[in-house]
Structure formats: C-alpha cells, structure tokens
Amino acid sequence: xxxxxxxxxxxxxxxxxxxxxxxxxxxxxxxxxxxxxxxxxxxxxxxxxxxxxxxxxxxxxxxxxxxxxxxxxxxxxxxxxxxxxxxxxxxxxxxxxxxxxxxxxxxxxxxxxxxxxx
Amino acid sequence: xxxxxxxxxxxxxxxxxxxxxxxxxxxxxxxxxxxxxxxxxxxxxxxxxxxxxxxxxxxxxxxxxxxxxxxxxxxxxxxxxxxxxxxxxxxxxxxxxxxxxxxxxx
Numbered sequence: 001x002x003x004x005x006x007x008x009x010x011x012x013x014x015x016x017x018x019x020x021x022x023x024x025x026x027x028x029x030x031x032x033x034x035x036x037x038x039x040x041x042x043x044x045x046x047x048x049x050x051x052x053x054x055x056x057x058x059x060x061x062x063x064x065x066x067x068x069x070x071x072x073x074x075x076x077x078x079x080x081x082x083x084x085x086x087x088x089x090x091x092x093x094x095x096x097x098x099x100x101x102x103x104x105x106x107x108x109x110x111x112x113x114x115x116x117x118x
Numbered sequence: 119x120x121x122x123x124x125x126x127x128x129x130x131x132x133x134x135x136x137x138x139x140x141x142x143x144x145x146x147x148x149x150x151x152x153x154x155x156x157x158x159x160x161x162x163x164x165x166x167x168x169x170x171x172x173x174x175x176x177x178x179x180x181x182x183x184x185x186x187x188x189x190x191x192x193x194x195x196x197x198x199x200x201x202x203x204x205x206x207x208x209x210x211x212x213x214x215x216x217x218x219x220x221x222x223x224x
Contacts (some may be wrong), residue, residue, distance in 0.1 A: 045154075045162065045205055047213035095161055102168055103209045104152045106159040 002026040002107040004096050006106065009112030012086055022079040022096030022109055029077035033099035036070060036081050038092035039111075046092075050099065060098075064090075086116045120208055132224045137193040139219045140217050141206035146186045150210035153182055156218075157202045162192030165204075191212065198223060200219045 008020040020036070036048040049070040058070050069082040074108045078095050093113050097105040121144040130136050143150065153166040164173045166182035169189060180192045193200055201223055206216040 026161075044217050045215040047215075100167070103150070104164060104167040104207070105154075105162075106162070106164055106167075106173070110161050 002098065004098070004107060004109030006094065006096055006109045006112040009094065009114045011115045011117065013089060013118050014116055016086055017082070017084045018086060018114060020081040020083070020094055020096075020112055020114070024077045024079065024096075024098075029072075029099070030074040034070075034072060034079045035097050035099055035105060036079075037092075037095045037097055037105065037108075039095070040089075040092040041094075047061070048094070051079070086114075088116050090114065091116045120211050120214050122206060122208055122214050122216040124206055124219055126219060127217065129219055129221045130224045131196050131221065133196055135196045136198050137200075137204075137221065139191045139204050139221075141184075141189045141191075141208075141216045143187040143189075143208055143210075147208045147210035149185060149188045150208055151182075151184065152207045152209070153180075154205045154207065155200075155202045156205065157216060162205065172180060196221075196223075 003025045005023045011095050013087045034054050035050045038048050039045050048061050051070045055072050067085045073078045093111040095108050097108045100106040135159050149169040151169050154162040155165050156162040165176050165180050171180045181192045183190050185190045203218045203220045205218050208214050
C-alpha cells in the first residue's frame, strides 16, 4: 500500500524558513517523479513544485521560484521542500504526491499545515 | 496560462441521483484532465485520469467524459459516502486545478 507521510509544518514568522519532509513507502520511490501541492485555508489546490525521479530536474510555481527548493533522497525514500523567505500567502496545507507516468497526481499524503504569521 | 472554470460551485442532491460536475478549459487540453475527490479533513484522492480512466479501487458509478475544452464527471447513483468536494486538474500545460464543487446530500 502506498503511504506518504508529511512532517515539518508549523507556525513560522514571515521571512523565516521551514523544511518539510515526506516519507514514502509501499512503492519504488526512485521510479517516480514527485510533487508538492498546497491548499490555502478554505481555498483550492495549487501545484508548487515537481522533481524528477533522479532529482536531476526541478520545476516551480512562479511565486515560489528562488524561495523554495524541492529535493529528494532516494536512499531514504524521502522528499523535501525547503521554504525560505516565507510570506503570509504561503500559509497552506502542503501535500506531497506521486506523479504517475501520465503526469497525474496518483497518490497523496495527509498533508502538513504551514502557518506564516507574526 | 490555462484557466479552468468548474461548475457548479455547490451541489445538493439525493441518494440515488445522477450527478454531473463540469470543467471548462480556456484552451484545448487534449484530454489531459483528471478528477479528484476530497472529503472533509482528508487528502485529495484521484478518481479519474486522462478524462475517462477510472483509478484503481474507485467504484464504477464514477465516470468521466469530454474532449478539447469541456469535461464532465458523472456519479451515476449518488451514495452517502460521495459527500465531498470535487476538483478537476488540467496537466496539458503546467498544472491548473478547478476551484472545486462541494457536493452535499439533500
């Protein structure tokens, strides 16, 4: 059974940093592209970043480019999102998700809440 | 950027009803359209991928159709456990989610 478990969320002041983690199990992690998707409180979903299965290429939402870094450790079956210079508009639940060969988000974790506030 | 217009925003229906939810893309997205279900407090779950392919484990009362810019999610006979918010997603060019349809029981 595919399992994705996010951690690392919390309350952080504007301008500070936070690193999210996603522990994967139940599938061959190194075979899959992975993504972070976020959902602001009572809002819709928004794709944030994607990383290829080897980690050689990454892609970002324009509004987080230069501030967020997606990375992975295939040996540990883990995905990460380093978030720097956080803004109030980054407040959201962050989900990690697997990307299937056809580019859809096949499986999602339960999410971790990030609140950016002074 | 491709915009997705989802309708209705809110839907109330009875058990056994046929329910349809629509998504319209601002340009042709070549069937790269998926549907997700999100129950209150839970993560989204993939229902349908590439317009009309049922994800594993999803009941056959869910189906998808459409092409070019217009797409539909149909629940053939609404069940109580289908109460949720439904989102479409286009991935023909980048990723854009629809705003969601909140489905409740009448």
